[in-house]
Amino acid sequence: MNYALIMCGGSGSRFWPKSRKAYPKQFLKPLGPHTMIQSTFSRISNLIPVENIYVVTNNNYVDIIRQQLPDLIEDNIILEPMQKETATCIGYSAVKLLKKDPEAVMIVLPSDHHIEDEKEFISTLQQALLIAENNKALITIGVKPTRPETAYGYIQVGKKIDGHWPIDTHKVKRFTEKPNKEKAIEFIKDGRYLWNSGIFIWKASYLLKQYKKHLPDMYESMKRIRDGLGTDEEESIIEGEYRKIEGISIDYGVLEKSKDVYVIKCNFKWDDIGNWTAMERYMEKDEWGNQVKGKFIHMDSRDCIICGENRLIAAIGVNDLIVVDTEDVLLLCRRERDQDIKELLNRLSEHVEFKEFI
Ligand SMILES: Nc1nc2c(ncn2[C@@H]2O[C@H](COP(=O)(O)OP(=O)(O)OP(=O)(O)O)[C@@H](O)[C@H]2O)c(=O)[nH]1
Numbered sequence: 436m437n438y439a440l441i442m443c444g445g446s447g448s449r450f451w452p453k454s455r456k457a458y459p460k461q462f463l464k465p466l467g468p469h470t471m472i473q474s475t476f477s478r479i480s481n482l483i484p485v486e487n488i489y490v491v492t493n494n495n496y497v498d499i500i501r502q503q504l505p506d507l508i509e510d511n512i513i514l515e516p517m518q519k520e521t522a523t524c525i526g527y528s529a530v531k532l533l534k535k536d537p538e539a540v541m542i543v544l545p546s547d548h549h550i551e552d553e554k555e556f557i558s559t560l561q562q563a564l565l566i567a568e569n570n571k572a573l574i575t576i577g578v579k580p581t582r583p584e585t586a587y588g589y590i591q592v593g594k595k596i597d598g599h600w601p602i603d604t605h606k607v608k609r610f611t612e613k614p615n616k617e618k619a620i621e622f623i624k625d626g627r628y629l630w631n632s633g634i635f636i637w638k639a640s641y642l643l644k645q646y647k648k649h650l651p652d653m654y655e656s657m658k659r660i661r662d663g664l665g666t667d668e669e670e671s672i673i674e675g676e677y678r679k680i681e682g683i684s685i686d687y688g689v690l691e692k693s694k695d696v697y698v699i700k701c702n703f704k705w706d707d708i709g710n711w712t713a714m715e716r717y718m719e720k721d722e723w724g725n726q727v728k729g730k731f732i733h734m735d736s737r738d739c740i741i742c743g744e745n746r747l748i749a750a751i752g753v754n755d756l757i758v759v760d761t762e763d764v765l766l767l768c769r770r771e772r773d774q775d776i777k778e779l780l781n782r783l784s785e786h787v788e789f790k791e792f793i
Pocket residue numbers: 442443444445446447448449450459461491492493515517518519520521524544545546547709777
């Protein structure tokens with residue numbers, strides 16, 4: 436059977452200070468009337484019946500999820516004892532699904548994507564499910580790149596698959612997660628690369644075989660978790676294994692290493708609302724190139740992203756700044772350094788007196 440797994444345990448640090456550890460970006464509405472997790476859930480429920488939609492998260496977010504997704508089945512919340520990156524949350528979820536259904540095919544979805552043309556999205560995933568069900572394939576959805584973004588994975592597209600696959604599918608020649616700027620520019624010039632959308636389709640059993648090969652320690656942990664499911668020690672076994680696991684993302688852990696990765700190019704509009712500069716694609720520019728939400732007055736200030744709340748933001752002669760104002764935190768960041776917000780939060784966490792602001 437087919438299942439959807441929505442990953443919803445991240446803290447959205449690059450979207451700080453609007454996104455906070457206690458209330459991360461997937462629960463916010465940066466682009467419209469619904470929160471990002473609500474849009475993700477309603478989009479996929481057009482393909483996967485609600486009984487088969489799962490959300491993997493941790494205890495911090497359960498109440499928000501229940502409140503924001505009233506249609507999500509209570510038992511379909513998979514709880515991680517701590518955050519250990521995407522390979523861990525996907526592997527653990529695969530083990531849980533396999534316990535219920537040894538033939539489970541899973542669609543893995545982040546909860547912070549913006550997608551337009553939902554019909555095309557559903558139709559692409561439908562075809563991908565058919566391929567994954569019948570082949571030893573890790574399928575990714577690829578996006579035509581438009582800029583040398585360093586926050587994404589890059590897929591070098593290889594040979595087209597001949598045979599009876601229901602949609603144009605290519606072998607992935609090489610997968611490079613988050614290249615540096617130089618490499619990203621090279622990939623864009625080359626023209627044979629796609630971005631990795633972060634949406635994956637595979638058989639849960641086949642994915643775990645790949646863990647055995649490429650993440651053997653994690654695989655052993657997953658086996659012990661599997662054996663513990665349904666026993667009195669289930670909770671403590673899961674927690675113990677999670678403590679031991681060295682967290683890694685699915686991209687570095689499996690996709691960069693595996694020889695069985697395939698890509699389907701998407702024909703729907705896709706975006707990752709991962710950081711503040713993502714907002715520039717959705718905010719109008721004034722004649723100075725400033726993009727403004729909230730109350731803003733300026734003299735001679737250009738190309739700034741301004742996100743205010745209640746206070747008036749006033750600027751004189753500043754350029755290329757991201758300004759995000761909230762009730763208790765004001766962020767000032769040069770535009771090209773917005774990925775560094777993650778590092779800033781690491782530094783914040785070293786100061787006990789600033790803990791409440793994370
Ligand atoms: N359950 C679970 N979800 C995760 C984990 N890490 C990331 N996610 C989710 O996976 C998706 C993609 O992750 P990222 O874009 O890296 O999101 P993030 O970690 O919240 O954001 P940054 O802190 O800015 O990197 C988001 O929907 C996250 O909520 C994890 O360890 N467990």
